[in-house]
Amino acid sequence: MSITTGIMxxxxxxxxxxxxxxxxxxxxxxxxxxxxxxRQAVIIRSDSSGVSNLDGVEVAEVRRVNDRFCFSQVVSSxxxxxxxxTEDKYMSYVESVFxxxxxxxxxxxxxxxxxxxxxxxxNPSGYAERAAxxxxxxxxxSNLNEAVEQLESLQNEIDQEISSTVDEINNLTERIxxxxxxxxxxxxxxxDANTLLDxxxxxxxxxxxxxxxxxxxxxxxxxxxQLADGKPLVSGGRSYSLAAEVDSDAGSLTITWNDGSGSSSxxxxxxxxxxxxxxxxxxxxxxxxxxxxxxxLAATLIQEVNDLLESGYDLNGDPGTALFTGAGAGxxxxxxxxxxxxxxxxxxxxxxxSGDATIAQAMVELxxxxxxxxxTSTLDEFYQAxxxxxxxxxxxxxxxYEQAENIAELNNNYxxxxxxxxxxxxxxxxxxxxxxxxxSAKVMxxxxxxxxxxxxx
Amino acid sequence: MRVTQKMMAESxxxxxxxxxxALYEAETVSSTSKKVNQPSxxxxxxxxxLADRTTLSSLGxxxxxAEQAQSWIEVSETVLESVYDLLDEARDIAIDQSxxxxxxxxxxxxxxxxxxxxxVDQANTKYGGTYLFSGDKSEAQPFSNEAAISGGTAEDLxxxxxGEAAEVEITITDGSGNVVRTISLxxxxxxxxxxxxxGLDDDGQALPDGDYEFSVKAADSSGAPTAASPTYRGDSGDxxxxxxxxxxxxxxxxxxxxxxxxxxxxxxxxxxxxxxxxDSADLDAAVGDLDAAMADLKKAMVDMSxxxxxxxxxxxxxxLSLDTYESxxxxxETADATEASINLETLETAYEVTMQTASQILGLTNLISLI
Numbered sequence: 001m002s003i004t005t006g007i008m009x010x011x012x013x014x015x016x017x018x019x020x021x022x023x024x025x026x027x028x029x030x031x032x033x034x035x036x037x038x039r040q041a042v043i044i045r046s047d048s049s050g051v052s053n054l055d056g057v058e059v060a061e062v063r064r065v066n067d068r069f070c071f072s073q074v075v076s077s078x079x080x081x082x083x084x085x086t087e088d089k090y091m092s093y094v095e096s097v098f099x100x101x102x103x104x105x106x107x108x109x110x111x112x113x114x115x116x117x118x119x120x121x122x123n124p125s126g127y128a129e130r131a132a133x134x135x136x137x138x139x140x141x142s143n144l145n146e147a148v149e150q151l152e153s154l155q156n157e158i159d160q161e162i163s164s165t166v167d168e169i170n171n172l173t174e175r176i177x178x179x180x181x182x183x184x185x186x187x188x189x190x191x192d193a194n195t196l197l198d199x200x201x202x203x204x205x206x207x208x209x210x211x212x213x214x215x216x217x218x219x220x221x222x223x224x225x226q227l228a229d230g231k232p233l234v235s236g237g238r239s240y241s242l243a244a245e246v247d248s249d250a251g252s253l254t255i256t257w258n259d260g261s262g263s264s265s266x267x268x269x270x271x272x273x274x275x276x277x278x279x280x281x282x283x284x285x286x287x288x289x290x291x292x293x294x295x296x297l298a299a300t301l302i303q304e305v306n307d308l309l310e311s312g313y314d315l316n317g318d319p320g321t322a323l324f325t326g327a328g329a330g331x332x333x334x335x336x337x338x339x340x341x342x343x344x345x346x347x348x349x350x351x352x353x354s355g356d357a358t359i360a361q362a363m364v365e366l367x368x369x370x371x372x373x374x375x376t377s378t379l380d381e382f383y384q385a386x387x388x389x390x391x392x393x394x395x396x397x398x399x400x401y402e403q404a405e406n407i408a409e410l411n412n413n414y415x416x417x418x419x420x421x422x423x424x425x426x427x428x429x430x431x432x433x434x435x436x437x438x439x440s441a442k443v444m445x446x447x448x449x450x451x452x453x454x455x456x457x
Numbered sequence: 458m459r460v461t462q463k464m465m466a467e468s469x470x471x472x473x474x475x476x477x478x479a480l481y482e483a484e485t486v487s488s489t490s491k492k493v494n495q496p497s498x499x500x501x502x503x504x505x506x507l508a509d510r511t512t513l514s515s516l517g518x519x520x521x522x523a524e525q526a527q528s529w530i531e532v533s534e535t536v537l538e539s540v541y542d543l544l545d546e547a548r549d550i551a552i553d554q555s556x557x558x559x560x561x562x563x564x565x566x567x568x569x570x571x572x573x574x575x576x577v578d579q580a581n582t583k584y585g586g587t588y589l590f591s592g593d594k595s596e597a598q599p600f601s602n603e604a605a606i607s608g609g610t611a612e613d614l615x616x617x618x619x620g621e622a623a624e625v626e627i628t629i630t631d632g633s634g635n636v637v638r639t640i641s642l643x644x645x646x647x648x649x650x651x652x653x654x655x656g657l658d659d660d661g662q663a664l665p666d667g668d669y670e671f672s673v674k675a676a677d678s679s680g681a682p683t684a685a686s687p688t689y690r691g692d693s694g695d696x697x698x699x700x701x702x703x704x705x706x707x708x709x710x711x712x713x714x715x716x717x718x719x720x721x722x723x724x725x726x727x728x729x730x731x732x733x734x735x736d737s738a739d740l741d742a743a744v745g746d747l748d749a750a751m752a753d754l755k756k757a758m759v760d761m762s763x764x765x766x767x768x769x770x771x772x773x774x775x776x777l778s779l780d781t782y783e784s785x786x787x788x789x790e791t792a793d794a795t796e797a798s799i800n801l802e803t804l805e806t807a808y809e810v811t812m813q814t815a816s817q818i819l820g821l822t823n824l825i826s827l828i
Contacts, residue, residue, distance in 0.1 A: 099495050111511040115518040121699050122522050125595050355595030368702050380511050388504030391496025409471050420461035424824040
């Protein structure tokens with residue numbers, strides 16, 4: 001066969017190959033700052049399929065440089081970050097409910113309550129001292145009511161976040177399913193799907209920040225995404241949706257998964273990480289624990305104080321009546337009868353003595369009685385321990401969050417190290433490809449001169 | 458490891474943010490002068506600070522109680538001293554008269570009557586709106602010769618007699634001092650007597666609601682006068698002052714035990730001097746009663762001064778505790794100003810260094826510009 005056509009076609013393959021390589025390099029440089037862009041490596045190989053027995057060259061592959069393990073690590077730390085960021089945010093609100101560093105909170109109100117009784121012991125027939133006790137009791141009740149109100153309203157806010165997060169998740173899974181279809185088509189047509197794969201990773205990462213997922217890949221690059229217990233969220237070109245529905249028992253939202261054919265099941269227990277996991281943890285584990293403790297405190301206070309008062313006598317010589325109404329911290333209040341007439345507050349142990357301070361004294365001693373925690377702490381100690389517990393929980397979330405940030409930073413760095421574009425590297429490649437292109441072009445020039453010589457003969 | 462420009466830029470941003478966060482925390486500590494600005498800053502310390510604040514508050518209350526109690530005791534001690542002096546005077550008069558010099562008998566009888574009235578007044582001292590010496594019945598006047606009519610019903614007339622009487626005459630006067638009724642009885646018991654009154658005056662008319670006073674004169678079967686004195690209306694309760702979590706100091710407020718015998722003794726002496734016939738035996742008996750009453754009163758005065766001493770010691774101890782707790786809270790809560798400002802400076806420097814590094818990194822030239 002003709003030397004010229006053989007050499008020509010070989011040189012042509014060189015030109016086209018290096019032109020392509022330069023364009024990929026250009027694409028890399030342009031996307032050096034793009035989020036989620038994996039650099040594309042041009043794999044150049046000799047091509048012996050040509051008509052002559054000379055080897056040409058071809059772009060064997062434009063390979064997307066990406067490490068699956070790296071990415072899975074990133075997904076994992078994204079989930080943790082999503083969870084802890086959400087928890088950190090809500091816990092700082094919880095902390096403010098219990099923050100008494102400037103004074104004036106439940107601890108101070110309790111303290112004032114006990115002191116009020118101490119004053120009454122001094123002057124058991126006094127009206128002013130009784131009025132002060134009733135007023136102090138009202139402050140204590142409103143402080144407890146407020147704490148419960150704030151915690152419950154926080155739970156409502158979390159519900160709102162859950163609802164909008166579920167919407168976001170559904171949006172993401174739909175888009176991922178759509179990408180899956182397009183990836184499958186591209187693979188079937190033998191085309192590169194690098195940009196699509198980058199978008200897939202991007203969306204997967206966004207999804208992981210919201211809810212914890214298991215990701216696996218099929219041979220053609222499609223992603224199969226499942227919840228922690230295996231329920232599918234995306235399978236091939238199909239997505240499954242989540243919904244946030246009102247649970248009539250709990251009064252709050254519960255998250256359900258739809259299998260697409262009409263049946264749904266609750267997945268509250270399945271979701272443990274991501275922003276959704278953080279929301280559930282704070283709403284269903286942490287806050288209810290604190291509410292329970294507040295209720296326990298209030299219930300015991302109500303019972304002990306009322307029992308003591310009902311065993312005594314007021315200024316009129318009548319048997320004492322209850323000071324507190326309600327069952328827990330949310331509804332504890334001062335009985336209207338006593339609010340209207342503090343003289344009905346019992347201080348005496350017997351009917352006749354207006355100077356008798358037996359009950360008032362017993363009330364003072366109640367402050368130091370271990371009536372909480374199965375007889376191991378006083379009311380004051382119980383609340384103080386609760387505040388310390390909240391503080392410790394908040395501190396832990398904060399520390400965990402910082403730690404998760406560190407790990408996420410590491411993982412991101414490693415991914416960037418593998419897939420990121422180094423402009424210097426690309427520049428060097430650019431120079432190499434350009435020179436190779438020039439070399440091929442130069443050979444063509446020489447060949448033309450050869451042919452010209454022959455033609456001139 | 459392969460490092461891209463993007464990695465360097467992101468890493469620098471990460472650390473800049475971290476430094477800024479640390480700086481922010483240090484600024485908060487510095488400006489509030491507190492190490493613990495919220496429970497999560499130091500959970501254990503937070504719990505302790507709250508507990509200490511509660512204790513501090515209680516201590517303050519106990520101190521206030523102790524101080525109030527001291528005022529109460531001071532007034533009580535003054536009363537006891539006055540009564541003692543009056544008893545002493547009465548005793549001198551009784552001894553004098555018993556010896557037989559009868560020149561000023563009428564005058565001295567009058568003096569004793571006045572002394573009796575004064576002692577009863579002292580026993581009825583009020584402090585802060587309640588009676589000092591009526592035990593737990595702090596609204597009731599300790600020794601009273603009053604009977605009120607309310608809602609048309611008259612109270613019973615209650616009084617004490619030194620011995621059995623064969624004649625008792627009760628004279629009831631209204632608020633303006635007019636005698637409205639005289640009741641005569643043919644017998645009276647030793648000790649407390651309760652006589653019911655129908656609330657009618659001498660003409661059988663119902664008297665209007667109000668406060669009325671009565672006085673009692675009695676004589677025994679031989680015509681010798683029997684002393685009468687007001688009955689103690691209070692009870693034996695004492696005043697408890699709480700000065701510690703389970704520490705209470707008791708102050709004697711039992712007027713009956715403090716003054717009952719003294720009043721009866723002076724009453725006896727007065728009755729003896731007011732009697733038509735002079736009887737030394739009666740006066741001697743009165744002196745004996747007065748001696749006993751004075752001895753008892755002396756004991757009570759000693760007891761009361763001991764209580765006063767305890768209260769002062771307790772108050773001092775409480776003040777010391779207050780100081781201790783205040784220091785403790787401060788130690789837990791307050792940031793050392795010097796330490797905080799040094800820390801702040803260190804972090805500011807670190808932040809500046811990070812920023813300088815960042816600017817250097819950002820300014821690095823690319824290969825492209827060198828080709």
